[in-house]
Amino acid sequence: MSKYSVIGTRVHRVDGPEKVTGNAKYTFDLVLPGMLYGKVLRSPHPHAKILKIDTRKAKRLIGVKAVITGKDTLGRKQGIWRRFPELCDEEILCREKVRYIGDPVAAVAAIDEDTAEEALDLIEVEYEPLPAVFDPLEAIKEEAPQVHDGVELNINVTRHIEWGDVDEAFKKCDHIREDQYKLCSQAHVCMETHDAVVSYDYGGKMTVWTSTQSSYYIQRLMADMTGLREGDIRVIKPTTGGGFGSKFELDSAQFCAAILSMKLCKPVKIVLNREEEFTATKRRTPMYYFLKLGAKKDGTLLAKEVRVITEGGAYTAMGATALYLTGFFSSFPYKYPNYRFDGYRAYTNTATTSAMRGFGAPQSTFVGESQLDMMAEDLGIDPIEIRRKNGMTPNYEVPGQAYIQSCGLHQCLDKIDAHIKERGKLPPNHGIGVSAYGFMSGGIFNWFDTPYAFSAAIVRINIDGKVDLFTGACEIGQGSDTTLSMICAEELGVKLEDIRIHAADTGICPVDLGAWGSRTTLMNGNAVKMAAADAKRQLLEFAAAKMGPNIVYDFDIKDQWIHLADRPERGISYFDIVKEAIRGKDGETIIGRGHYTPHRKGMISPAYSFGVQAAEVAVDPETGRYKLVNVTTAHESGTVINPVGIEGQLEGAIMMAGGYGYCEDQPMDEGKILNPSIADYKLIRSLDMPETEILEIDTYEPEGPFGAKEAGEGLTNPTAGAIGNAVYKAVGVRINDLPITPEKVLRALKEKQKKSK
Amino acid sequence: MIRDFEYFAPKTLKEALTLLDKYQDEAKVIAGGQSLLILMRQGLVAPKYLIDIKGISELNYIKSDAKEGLKIGALTTHRTVEKSPMMRNGFSVLAEIERNVASIQTRNWGTVGGELCHGDPAEDPAPALITLNATLKMASLKGERTMAVEDFTLDYFETALKPGELLTEIQVPVVPPHTGTAYTKFTVIENDLPTVGAAVSIILGSGDDICQDVRVALSASAPIPMRAKQAEAVLRGKKITDALLKEAGEVASTEAEPLSDIYASEEYRRELIKVLVKRMGKEALARAKKA
């Protein structure tokens, strides 16, 4: 029997019934009395000076209540890297210059959406188009147009990571490979587009309902941008339809709705349409990758050198982190004794690139795992073997960077090895590719500059034994409300249905930095566990007093039964003790508090998850079309809190990362995204999904709640690499620029035929 | 944003034609709306009058007749065709195609008539209808006329329909004995609009394997659903071999006029045409031998 009653059990999501019945209320659904509807006017130019904005006609349109431009703002620039003012470079409503097609220049509030949209057509903006630059390799040339004044060579950020002596080590290698890759963009394609309802009242208080991954970030950034005090802004996250990294920065829907509402003292709602979602929100970072890898004959990896130039787009956003993480995860999941990374992020006149599920690691994993397979082939070593030889192990220190405690990579390799052998001899033109990966369980970096703990929670026990759990953690579809409720129930010794979670409302919940960097289970989970333990301790004090056992006994609670830890039959009902405890405390409810901030855990993350994935493809050599037949994943995430949750994360990740490897892309013409609709932006759908399997690995992470760590973004890392390796195994061609489309495969096959003739 | 319009929901063909006659160019017909609503939302089409014909039950039927073949009312949905027991005796290819058209939701709304009238060369049913020698019946207050499916589309999103005219029926003649028809499309993701599609219909002589007649038609390979007559000529009158099918594919690929767009380059489309025509020729031949 498991030592847990709640953790590890297969439960339904706590928000499931409301969602599957269609009853859940998203920001999109909210209607307030007197609410107005806003729309945003966006730049049609990739780069232009704003000479004049004439809003008079728009203001005269019947039904229009307000029109705002950059002049109506404080003119501040915002960014999420608040510690570094020079990286806060986005105005949201541009005053002098627009830098990409979609940059907001004005916004309207009207009695309905149609009127607001009609008003947009009446705003006259005079632009002076400027020369623009779209490709990062062009942007860093001397003669390139400057996207931001004073930024030399358009280089927005650089990152350098180094340990060992790389140049010396290369001299000792028996074999060196140098390869280049080009990585495409990807859109988040959340089911719910960015949206917000903002209500500012005559008392000077603002309430924001918005689809977000971090209600606290929005509260803080909104305070910076409006000049209001943080405490005057309450941010509430209703049910949220996806984030994937796109929703923890202040966006145009939130900001424009706020400025309009402040002008009118009326609630204003802005919902971005799908085209805006594709063109005027952030996206995955396209990168140019230059890799050099050196090994001994026996497959021991001695040195790796990585150079990356990323397409930044118009603003910094979270792009600096994507750059850093792609550099850090380029060393994953292997023990390189010598390693060097140089990364450059270039500003371009394209939509800004930023955070997206995996955050630089799907890129580094694709290129790294592709190159490693080629290295293995060059050396005549089995791909699993080379990974075994170099793979990270528990208690490993990434020199000067990170300390890895739990690590189940080798168990994962064993399981995948067995899986591949089990599949036996494959039909012609089938191939299985593997890809190993790791990811962080939350980021330690505090570029946001928060004085608060990274995560916090409050547990309140009511007279009937029901528990209110308050946390700033953001359920965005990933299942955190369920996972955190499970952690709370387990620690407190009650049932899952005893918990009611109140999350992501800055008015009532303690601060949490939000759902990004796969941080919620570990960080907020620790805070919840601590809060529950605090409340539990208070109950146990009363139980001890009531039962008066020998002082050597410890108390515990399990399944609503308070008992002696070593003598479970000697106990008392949880519900009885709750009543007595509240009475005993002069009627005060029992409140437990918990918080978590990682300390002494290196620069990156308190814990890392690992995994290996095997993808099987079947290629049609006459068309290049291939199908994902099977994707099997051994993912090691410490103790599994919610198995159903992991399965959901895995399937979703395969859909998203499979699309990244296979078909998703945002082709552009002079900065204009050519496929800004779901019909034209190709996503893997249910009919394209392969059979998926998850192989269980048993590990325990000392830093995580009940030994748990991440199972969110990491799962997005391996698939593109596994697909690339599988296509190679199947038909012998390598595609070094994502996505690996059928057209590219066929072209490569034709070239290969030509060469062999 | 969809511009305001006046909405009519006639219940009979006569009513609909009267309205169309009255408003001519200023009116737009809507059936399932699956194609039209996208254009309206993008503001590419902004009719003053919208005539919703979905309620005209007299245009929603499938009839099968031993002599006259199949008659499909213009308002018949994709899903109805897919599920109809009348899609046999050489017509089964029409149901087969439908299974890979979009999602069930779209097939429940979208009509075969609407698909043809939309005039998009990148759609599925037209090539098979062309190879089956189908014709279309159109009606206006002035009367009726018929036209081969092959001649119906004139250019991208442009058909032979005149203002005031409605498509009322799709007619597929009885399929001769020893006929095999097959259609497939290439898509990057399942059940998408075709990157390229190819239909081949082969009629064999009775008792021999000589190709009496053949039709090849392509989608997404030219401004209109296109008949590949030169490819047909390669096969007609001959005993069909793999080598001949390969040649037919190559000829079709040269006579086609595909475009480069975000889904595929022109060269890739030509490669696909080669392969699909060859494969469908082979499949049609196998079916003809069994028929």
Ligand SMILES: Cc1cc2nc3c(=O)[nH]c(=O)nc-3n(C[C@H](O)[C@H](O)[C@H](O)COP(=O)(O)OP(=O)(O)OC[C@H]3O[C@@H](n4cnc5c(N)ncnc54)[C@H](O)[C@@H]3O)c2cc1C
């Ligand atoms: C998501 C999606 C996926 C799709 N995938 C596929 C696919 O895989 N394969 C495929 O082949 N198609 C596909 N389609 C296209 C779809 O099949 C067509 O949109 C649909 O059949 C059109 O029929 P409708 O009744 O909705 O036409 P509507 O949109 O109502 O009308 C289309 C046009 O035809 C005109 N019209 C309609 N009926 C008549 C009539 N009787 N007489 C005169 N004019 C008329 C209208 O005025 C309009 O111009 C897809 C569509 C969508 C939205």
